[in-house]
Amino acid sequence: MLNFLGKQPLKTKNDKMSHQEHSPATDVAATAITERREKHDRRLHSWRTVTYCGFQGRGRRRHARRNEHNYYLDWYDPRLVFTGIAILFMSCLDALFTLTLLSRGAHEANYFMARLMETSDDLFVAVKLAVTAFAIVFLLMHSHFQLLRIISGKRLLQIVVAVYGLLIGYELILLGVMRN
Numbered sequence: 001m002l003n004f005l006g007k008q009p010l011k012t013k014n015d016k017m018s019h020q021e022h023s024p025a026t027d028v029a030a031t032a033i034t035e036r037r038e039k040h041d042r043r044l045h046s047w048r049t050v051t052y053c054g055f056q057g058r059g060r061r062r063h064a065r066r067n068e069h070n071y072y073l074d075w076y077d078p079r080l081v082f083t084g085i086a087i088l089f090m091s092c093l094d095a096l097f098t099l100t101l102l103s104r105g106a107h108e109a110n111y112f113m114a115r116l117m118e119t120s121d122d123l124f125v126a127v128k129l130a131v132t133a134f135a136i137v138f139l140l141m142h143s144h145f146q147l148l149r150i151i152s153g154k155r156l157l158q159i160v161v162a163v164y165g166l167l168i169g170y171e172l173i174l175l176g177v178m179r180n
Helices: 027-038 047-056 078-103 111-119 121-141 153-179
Strands: none
Touching: 078 121, 078 153, 111 121, 121 153
16 A cells, blocks of 8 residues: 555554454453344334334433423424424415405405415415414424523414414304305
8 A cells, every 4th residue: 555655654563463462352252242242233223213212202311301491402292293283284274264265255364464365375375384384393493492481382382283273163163154
């Protein structure tokens, strides 16, 4: 092998030594090391690892989080993620019901959304879902933060699900009334 100058590197005394000259281990210790290394590699991941970590959380200290401090996580509680998905789904339903109610003669109360609907229904739906998705991701990332020193992001997500549920119920009542 040539070095960066194109010359053969000099051989040192250590280069000439064999592996056995370096390791004074006995045959018993070498066998124990070999046997330990022949076991299944624990670093390999299986679907069990993915599902267990996804639903159970990682690490033994997951419940030892400090409630009084703000901190980011790299793993989120699946119930909280499903809460965010439910909010996004209800936002889609809200957009659908809003467009249906508007086609039956209702009026949009939100000024900004009314201006978007004057431009295009597609733009209305796209902006509504994008803003909702951004808010969900923000609240999910800050689920362990006290927002405005009043409420945690986790509680706010849970409140938004309840409010969206009431809104969907109200829109269903309006659809029933306007149908008659």
